[in-house]
Amino acid sequence: MSRKHRTPPPASRQTPPSAAVSPATRARQALDAGRYRDAIEFFKDLLKSERRPEWVDALAQSYAGRAAELAGKGMFPEALVVWRNRSSLCDKPLVEGGSPYLEWLMRAGEHDAALRLLISADADPSTAADLETRLAAVALTAPDGTLAQLADDRPLRRHRAAALASIAACCRGDRADLDEQLRTIPFRSPYRDLRFILKALLLVGDDPSQAADLMARIAVDGPFEKLAAVVRAALLPGSRWLVPMLALDEEGRQLLLDLKGCPDNRRALMFEVAALARLGTPPTPAKVLDLLLRRGRVLPTSAARLCRRLLPYGAKRLAEYRSAFGQLAVAERECILALAIEQDGGGWIEEHWLRAVDLLSPPDKAPLHAALILRHLYEVIVGDADADDSECIDWLERSLLLDPDDRATHLKLIRIHRQAKDLQAARASLDRALASFANDPAVLLEAVETALAGNAFKKAVTLAKRLLEIDPINSKVRALIGQAHLSHARKQIRAQRADAAGRELDLAEEWLSSPNDRSIATLLRGLSASDAPATALLLVAVAELGGGLLAAFHVLLESSRVGSQGAGALRRAGIELSRAATSREVLAVVQAINALREADERKLQTVLDPLRAPLKRAAGADFSESELISICETLLRRDEITLLQAYAGAGLKRWPERPVFVYLTIFARHGKSARFAMSSREIVALEKAAEQAQADGDQRTVARIRELVQPLPDFAGGGPDDFDDPDVFGGPGEAPFADLHALFEMMISLDNDQALITMARELMPDAEFCPLERAAGGNRKKLARLLIDYLVELDAKVGASRSPREAPTPAPRAPEPLKGKVPVQDDRQKGLFDD
């Protein structure tokens, strides 16, 4: 016992003097209060005067309490010293029923002492068997001499040789010998757990489930627990063994890594990986990359592959990769650099991707890779947006040259060309697709759509029937055939061939299934002539279509399609537009507008001219909030600004707190250039609406408001703070941007081409605007570009007349000369198709 223990107990811990208790009482009080150190001192003092048995027992009790205290703190060697003092000073056996001594010996690692205990037969017979079992693992490593002192018939000694032979067989991987040796260890042997563990250890790699079954038969905390813990960890699937590995001692970890087959030079790395696993969250790419690059020299090719895949997260470490894993192919490096730029969310990715494409395109390289890169590039740059950019379309064309068997790209190209109204290119793409996929329903459907877009109705019907042979229950194709006949009938009516139109309508009715389409067929019969039977059919159709606003819409639309006067047709149909339209009628018209084909978009303005007044009057009708929003969205998409103003205003009146109506009202009032025209009240209203939308989780409205009010970047090179400068929003003629061309280009890139066209229409006289509009041939983007060139040229002329100080920086791109861009209607499909 230490000196500290021998010092008298401190005064503060003693019973107060005023109590005047006897030493025996004081000692008992200390013991009862759990002050074992004091109790030991007091009882030892008492025993010096007289060795009373009850004081001896009390001292033994005090020692036991103190030893338990120390063991509880993990101080097993100290606890053992106190326990031994108890034995020597109080004449108590070291091991008795339920005594913790053996447990502490094992915990303190005093295996030899534990064995000696067994040999000295100090343990009572009831605990001897338990002692043998618990010492089984120790007995295997104890010197032979120590075990020789055990009686021959003790199982610990009798089965020891077989247990050691089993271990040797297991380490050799000799299953037959292992089974042979294990058979000699009986079920009641202290080494019984070892039988299961060694068998499981040999099965770890080959049959983990059987190994797990074996391990399940072993109690946790048995004599071979250290070995069992390793085998249990080794049996965990995937990476789940990593964290338990960290809980093992050094020998256990090394054995586990042996079992996994980890080479010595990679063990430190495995501990790092385990430490990452212990965090419980997936490691960041940068961390993994760092780890792989640091240890690259000892890692296999699979690690190099993972590292390459992660390099886009750290493209600056390409040089480190080279020194760790070796040189990268140039094309691969370009791909990594392109992905790194994509990862950062901006920059010029084309440069790297296209360089990779050039390197991979030769037939002896990897043309399929190159094709996929071109398609990927298209997706990244264009995505789902309209692709008018010929360079982007070229990527898809080029990808098909490298990989002609990709049906999806064929279909995409056909649609792109058709949507861009380049029917010649669409047909060329279609021919290429049909060459590879002659009987593919999707390709045939595109052929039908393309024929329809080119007004080649007979061809469309022929193709659709061919498609129906392959796919007889395709309802879309059946409807398309009906529509093709309807379109052909319209063409015949336009050419004043009523009989031919009638035949087409007869055919159409065979295919049309919806009541609305059949009413349209009747309507066309009514429009095909002006006699009484035709007028009667017109009245039937109008009645079928509800007789109100919707019927008027269809009459006007079909009149426009067949080239007749809408007003006259309305009179013949007896439709009265002066009466108030109901909300249902307005919604039906909006639905019909939404169903319009792209080709009819230009007709919409003419069709709506007579309907604007009744539609505007109906804005105050009883719509639900969602109906009103839906109507506004349709009007916004169709640039029906006057009507939008009426409906958004009605919405704002009924739901003044609804941010979307605030946005739509202000947008309708000022258009996409609202930022230049809004009043301060409107700006405040938009700010409040944005806050409200944010609070409501209406991110779409938040984004739209942001886009509407967001200042444009300063191309003159000023910082972002410059936008607060009111001069930036100077009056007309004071161009705030040095590079007008770039500004307008940016407007187009932000999909603001309509705003640009509207602005130009306001600024330019008709004599200058109309020729450009005709030259664009209905292509909005093309018109926007022609207008840019015009406006830049105009600005340059105005600039020349300003003082040199005021003159803006010259535009970087000269305006395209208008010469040679003679306004010509784009009619390339004429004559190419059969009708």
Place this chain on the structure above:
Amino acid sequence: MIDPYRVLGVDLSADDETIRAAYLAAIRESPPERDRERFESVRAAYETIADPRRRIAHSLFDRSQPTIDDLLAAVSSDFAPRHPTDRRLLRILGAK
């Protein structure tokens, strides 16, 4: 990034047939009613590498984040499990 090749247990150079066979075997082993999570991961893995174009696209453009399993698989692909030495075993058994 859950390596689809590892999920299906096929080699990087495996062809369509091998991959499909591995997929069908994995699905049989883990039908959705038994292990939904495993089933979903097997299906996702198959859809990622079912044909040559998808395999190339995966190798070219996959930027998903690595998991510990990916990292472990990458650094331990050449591990060759071996039997322990009896000295190591006895040291563990005799350790304090």
